[in-house]
C-alpha cells in the first residue's frame with residue numbers, strides 16, 4: 001500500500017463521487033482516497049430531492065453510495081466536515097474540525113449554492129434556497145404549520161419546488177422576473193402552455209415581478225415588489241439560479257472567475273489540483289446539470305488513472321422538467337436568431353408544441369411540450385451535428401416524408417441507432433444497454449441500473465430503458481425479463497404460473513405461503529392476479545375467491561362515483577327486441593333509475609341504481625349479465641352487415657351474436673371487446689378491438705390487439721379465413737392463448753406489443769395447437785354460469801346486497817367502460 005498516491009476529494013456530491021467510482025473501476029489500486037463532505041450524509045442523489053419533496057421518494061431511496069460502499073472501497077470519509085484551507089506548497093488540506101490531510105492529487109468538487117437574492121429581509125426565518133436535504137426537510141416541516149408559500153424564480157428548480165409544496169398542501173405562488181416561465185429553457189409559446197397547465201394544477205403565478213423586500217419581523221410574512229405590490233408568505237423559497245462554491249479555491253490562490261477555471265483535462269492552474277462539477281468553469285462555461293459534469297468526470301477519471309483520453313471540449317445540454325407531470329423538453333440553442341431557421345408545430349387542443357432550430361442544415365436546438373417522446377433522438381442529432389437537410393419536416397411531424405404510418409413504440413426502439421444516448425444524465429447509449437442485457441445478463445431494471453447507471457439519476461429515461469430491457473431480453477432467448485409482480489414477491493408472472501402448475505398449488509393462500517410471499521396477506525396487486533392465474537389453470541376445480549376481487553367484480557356491477565351501481569344486461573351483438581326493451585323500461589321506471597344510456601358497445605346501461613335494488617332488478621329483467629364490470633368479454637359490437645346494408649358482404653350481426661354467446665362469462669387477464677363489421681368500411685370499429693373481424697367477399701379478416709381506450713392502437717391482421725367455423729376456431733384459440741400467457745391486467749394490445757404478433761401467429765399456425773387451445777377454452781367455459789342467476793337464487797348471496805358494511809372486498813375498482 002505504501003507506494004499508493006494520496007487522493008483527496010473535497011465535496012462528497014454527485015460529480016466528485018461519480019468521477020471516483022469511474023476511477024476505481026479503471027485503477028482500483030492506484031490511490032489512497034480521502035473524502036471531505038460538508039454535508040452530514042453519504043453521497044446522495046440531489047436531483048431526486050424534487051421527488052422527495054413531492055412525496056414520490058423517501059430520503060432513504062436517494063442515497064447513491066451508503067457508508068458500507070465507502071468502507072468496501074477503503075475510502076476514508078469525513079462527513080459534516082468542510083475543508084477550509086489548502087496549503088498548495090505543503091500539499092495539504094485543513095478541515096473545519098482541525099484535520100490535516102496530505103495529497104498528491106486534490107480534486108475540488110464543491111458544487112454550488114443556491115443564489116439568495118440580496119434584498120432586504122433575505123436573512124429572516126422562513127427564507128431558504130432549495131439545494132440540499134436540509135432545505136427539503138425545512139420545507140416539509142414548514143408545510144405542517146404554515147399555509148402560504150412563495151417561490152421566487154420560475155425556472156426548473158422553482159417549478160419543481162412549487163409542485164412539491166402544492167403536494168404538501170400549501171398555497172403556492174411562483175414569482176418570476178420574466179414574462180414567461182423557464183425562460184432559460186423555453187421559448188414564449190412553450191412557456192405560456194406550461195403556465196396554463198400548472199395553473200390548472202393549482203399553482204399561482206406573478207410574472208414580470210422584481211422582488212425588493214421580504215417583510216416580517218423575525219420570520220418572513222410577505223414579499224414586496226418594485227411596482228409597490230406585495231403578497232403574504234410564510235415561506236419563501238429562492239430558486240433564482242446557483243453560484244459555484246469557489247471561496248476555498250480563491251483563498252488558496254487558484255484561478256477563479258465565476259467558477260474554478262479548468263483546462264480540457266480538468267486541471268486548475270495549480271499543479272496537482274483539479275476541479276470537476278458545478279464548481280468548475282470550462283472555456284468560460286459552468287454547467288448546472290449532471291450530464292456534462294459526468295462527461296467532465298470521465299475525462300478526469302481517465303487522466304488520474306493514467307489512461308489516454310480525448311480532451312473535454314464542452315457539452316450540449318438538454319433538460320426535462322420533473323415531478324410536475326407536464327412533459328417539457330429543451331435542448332441546445334432553443335431561441336432563433338438571424339442565422340437560424342425554425343420549424344414549429346402547435347396543437348392547442350392536445351396541448352402539444354414542437355420547435356426545431358436549424359443552422360446551416362444542422363439541428364442545433366429543440367423545444368418539446370406535451371409530447372417529449374422525440375427528445376432523445378432529437379438530442380442525439382443535435383449532439384452529432386449531422387446534416388438534417390431534406391429531413392426537417394420529417395423530424396417535425398415524426399412521420400416519414402410522403403406519409404406512412406407512425407411507428408409503434410417497438411419499431412421506434414428498433415429504429416434507434418446503437419450510439420443513440422438513451423439516458424442523458426449518465427450518457428448511456430442504446431448499444432450499452434443491449435450489451436448489458438445480452439452480454440452481462442442484466443435482466444431487471446435494478447441490475448441494469450447497477451450495470452450501466454441508466455435511469456439512476458433523474459429517472460426521466462426509465463420508460464425508454466425499460467422498453468429496451470424488454471426489447472433485448474425478448475430478442476435473446478437466453479434472457480428473461482424478471483420483475484416481481486408486486487412488492488410481496490420477486491417472482492414474475494411466468495415463474496408463478498409455472499410453480500403453481502408444477503407444485504399443484506390450489507389456493508391463493510397456499511400459493512403465497514409456498515412461494516414465500518413477504519406479505520402473508522398479499523396486496524391489491526397480487527391477490528387478484530393469483531386468483532386469476534389459479535382460475536385459469538384449474539377450471540372447474542378452483543373456487544373463485546371473491547375477497548380477491550375488486551368491488552365491481554364482487555358486486556357484479558360497476559360502482560359509480562356517487563356510490564350507486566349500474567346494470568347492463570347482455571344484448572347479444574347489440575341486437576335487441578321489443579320484449580327486452582319493455583322489460584328494461586319497466587324496471588327503469590319502477591326503480592326510479594335516474595339515467596338510461598346507450599354505451600359505446602351498443603348496450604343499454606341503467607345508471608344510478610341502489611345496491612339493495614340490484615338483485616330485484618336483475619330478477620325482474622330476467623336477462624343475462626352483460627359483464628360490464630369485469631375482466632371478461634364485455635361486448636361484441638356489430639354493424640347490420642348484409643342483412644340490411646347494401647355494402648355488406650356477410651352476416652355481421654349473426655357472426656357477432658354467435659361469438660358473444662360463445663365467449664360470454666369468459667374470465668380473462670383484462671377486459672376483452674370484440675367487433676364484427678360486414679365490410680371494410682368498418683362501421684363496428686373492428687380496427688380498435690381486442691379481436692376485430694371484418695368481412696370481405698368470400699373471406700373474413702381477423703385483427704387482434706386493437707384498443708380504442710387511453711392508448712389508441714390499431715389491431716394487427718392475425719389471419720384471413722374463409723368460413724364462419726374458422727372464425728370461431730381462430731378467435732377461440734387466440735383468446736385462450738392470451739388467457740394463458742398474458743399478465744393479469746394486461747390488455748391484448750399491451751400483450752401483443754410485448755410478445756409480438758409474429759410469435760402469436762407462429763403458435764396459432766399449428767392446427768393441433770389451435771385445437772388444444774379451443775378445447776381448453778371450451779372446458780373452462782363449461783364451468784361458468786350467469787352470476788346474477790346465482791345471486792338471485794341464493795338467499796345467502798342476496799344478503800351481501802343488504803349488508804352495507806361489507807368490507808372484505810379489495811379497495812378500488814377497475815375502469816368500467818362496457
Ligand SMILES: Cc1cc2nc3c(=O)[nH]c(=O)nc-3n(C[C@H](O)[C@H](O)[C@H](O)COP(=O)(O)OP(=O)(O)OC[C@H]3O[C@@H](n4cnc5c(N)ncnc54)[C@H](O)[C@@H]3O)c2cc1C
Nearest residue numbers: 011013014015038046047082083110111277278288289290
Ligand atoms: C432540487 C434539485 C433538483 C435537480 N434536478 C436536476 C435534474 O433533474 N437533472 C440534472 O441534470 N440536474 C439537476 N439538478 C442539479 C444537480 O443536482 C447538480 O448539477 C449536481 O448535484 C452537481 O453536482 P456537484 O457534485 O458539482 O455538486 P453537489 O452535488 O452540490 O456536491 C457538492 C458537495 O460539496 C460539498 N462542499 C462544498 N464545499 C465544501 C468544502 N469546502 N468542503 C467539503 N465539502 C464541500 C457540498 O456540501 C456538497 O455536498 C438538481 C438540483 C437540485 C438542487
Ligand SMILES: NC(=O)c1ccc[n+]([C@@H]2O[C@H](COP(=O)([O-])OP(=O)(O)OC[C@H]3O[C@@H](n4cnc5c(N)ncnc54)[C@H](O)[C@@H]3O)[C@@H](O)[C@H]2O)c1
Nearest residue numbers: 153154155156157158175176177183239240241288320322
Ligand atoms: N429538471 C432539471 O433538470 C432541474 C431541476 C432542478 C434544478 N436544476 C438545476 O439546478 C440549478 C438551479 O435551478 P434554477 O431553476 O434555480 O436555475 P435557472 O437559472 O435555470 O432558473 C432561474 C430562474 O429564475 C429567474 N429569476 C432570476 N432572478 C429572478 C428574480 N429576481 N425574481 C424572479 N425570478 C428570477 C430566471 O429568469 C430563471 O428563469 C440549475 O442549474 C438547474 O439546471 C435542474
Ligand code: SF4
Nearest residue numbers: 639645648678679683
Ligand atoms: S361495415 Fe360495411 S356492411 Fe357494415 S354497416 Fe358499414 S358499410 Fe355496411
Ligand code: FES
Nearest residue numbers: 423425457458459
Ligand atoms: S436521463 Fe436522467 S437518469 Fe436517465
